[in-house]
Amino acid sequence: MDSLPSHLQVALRPSSIKLLVEDIGKHFHRPDVIDRTRKTHFAEKLMPNAPPLTLDEEAMLDRVGTLRDSLRDKGERVKGTLKEEIDKYSWSEAGHHWGAFGVTVDKSAKEVLAELFVLDTYERSKIHKELNGTLPRFIRKDVDGTRSMLYRAAKSLPKPARNRLFETWMTWKEIKSGRGTTHILDAILPSVGIVPLDQYPREGFDKIQGGYVHALATGLYMVTEVSQNICRVNRILSVDLRTAGLPDFAMDYLSRTQLKEANRLQERFRRNRNEVDAEVREVLVARMKEGCRLGEDQLKVFRELEEFFGGKGGETSASLVSLLEKDGTK
Numbered sequence: 001m002d003s004l005p006s007h008l009q010v011a012l013r014p015s016s017i018k019l020l021v022e023d024i025g026k027h028f029h030r031p032d033v034i035d036r037t038r039k040t041h042f043a044e045k046l047m048p049n050a051p052p053l054t055l056d057e058e059a060m061l062d063r064v065g066t067l068r069d070s071l072r073d074k075g076e077r078v079k080g081t082l083k084e085e086i087d088k089y090s091w092s093e094a095g096h097h098w099g100a101f102g103v104t105v106d107k108s109a110k111e112v113l114a115e116l117f118v119l120d121t122y123e124r125s126k127i128h129k130e131l132n133g134t135l136p137r138f139i140r141k142d143v144d145g146t147r148s149m150l151y152r153a154a155k156s157l158p159k160p161a162r163n164r165l166f167e168t169w170m171t172w173k174e175i176k177s178g179r180g181t182t183h184i185l186d187a188i189l190p191s192v193g194i195v196p197l198d199q200y201p202r203e204g205f206d207k208i209q210g211g212y213v214h215a216l217a218t219g220l221y222m223v224t225e226v227s228q229n230i231c232r233v234n235r236i237l238s239v240d241l242r243t244a245g246l247p248d249f250a251m252d253y254l255s256r257t258q259l260k261e262a263n264r265l266q267e268r269f270r271r272n273r274n275e276v277d278a279e280v281r282e283v284l285v286a287r288m289k290e291g292c293r294l295g296e297d298q299l300k301v302f303r304e305l306e307e308f309f310g311g312k313g314g315e316t317s318a319s320l321v322s323l324l325e326k327d328g329t330k
Contacts, residue, residue, distance in 0.1 A: 021277035031122030039114040047110055047174065052321050056170045056201045057148060064193040064220040067236040071100045075188070086262045100236045107269040109225035110174070112264060113190040116221050119151060121293055132156040135163060136208065143202075147171045150197060152205050154212055164241060165212035167205060194219040194237070214322045217241040233265060257318060275314035 053061070075089035075098070079239045087102040105112055119141045128137050135154035143150055156163050175189040195217040197204045219237035226232060 001096075035121040035123055039111070039118050042118050043110045043114040047113070049144060053171070054146055054148075055175055057146065057173075060169070060171060060195055060199065061173055061191065064195060064218060067085075067218070067220045067238070068096065069265065070238070071236050074098070075100055075149070086266065088262065097239045097241070099127070099138050099239075100234070101233045102232065103262040103266050104225045104226070104267050105231055105265050106229065106271040107231065108229050109190055109231040110221045112223050112265070112269075113172060113174070113192070113229055115268075116192050116223075117149070117170070119149070128153065132163075134208075136154075138205065147173075149202070150204055152208070155215075160281075162211070162213050163212050164215035165210075166215050166217050168217055169197050169200040169204075172196050174275045189225065190221075192221040194221075213242055215242055221253065227282065229271075229279060235261065
């Protein structure tokens with residue numbers, strides 16, 4: 001070392017090497033690219049080649065499917081959201097807190113499924129750290145060679161409430177409706193089920209220390225394809241924080257955290273409205289030719305566009321919706 005020129009001696013010092021490695025890492029580390037690659041791999045490679053659902057996974061998805069009834073019977077619109085583009089609902093009952101939303105997303109159904117189910121991303125890890133500090137977060141994917149994923153995350157709640165630990169079992173399925181003869185009409189209908197880990201029929205996570213209160217989450221994502229690049233996302237989620245005496249402000253905090261997801265999805269994939277309207281018109285024309293009945297979520301999207309473009313002039317999907325209604329294909 002002493003025989004080397006002075007500038008090389010400085011360059012080879014441990015502190016200098018460390019700085020060099022850090023600089024190289026900053027230059028080549030592209031977390032956004034890695035995240036996109038993971039989601040694309042899920043949508044393009046894993047989904048078409050996914051193993052069949054197990055009987056346990058099928059049964060789990062059937063159970064969470066009953067949450068649709070809970071929304072219909074008990075859901076209350078969140079105050080101040082009546083004129084928003086996103087339908088938001090929230091209610092509490094018997095120690096459980098419920099949140100639900102419906103939002104139109106300018107992205108294909110399978111890409112949205114990837115957004116919902118691929119949780120091991122730099123972005124989500126960063127968000128968890130910003131909200132919950134160093135509290136633990138772990139993911140086990142493709143458990144036992146199935147579609148299932150086990151998820152553990154501790155959530156920080158405002159004091160004096162104790163932090164909560166959520167451990168969940170998640171899985172997904174995809175149904176092609178086959179409502180028409182063209183590709184654009186063969187709608188993809190993905191869904192994601194979420195239940196507490198104690199419902200998983202096999203071994204879950206090891207026990208964790210830290211004095212957490214174990215909370216429970218049960219939920220369902222339903223994605224309805226409207227066109228190849230537009231879909232409707234509905235989420236229903238019930239949360240049991242395992243205490244009847246949790247302060248109201250903490251419940252409100254959790255509610256707001258849940259419903260932010262709808263805004264995040266819509267803003268992330270928002271596209272030019274003229275492009276979206278053109279795609280919707282293509283679907284409407286195809287439906288008219290096929291004589292197919294529009295789904296409820298599709299009609300909702302078309303009417304939203306009608307309101308958006310109303311009074312702005314030019315040809316819009318509004319006239320086509322009217323034709324469909326007159327034609328009896330509504």
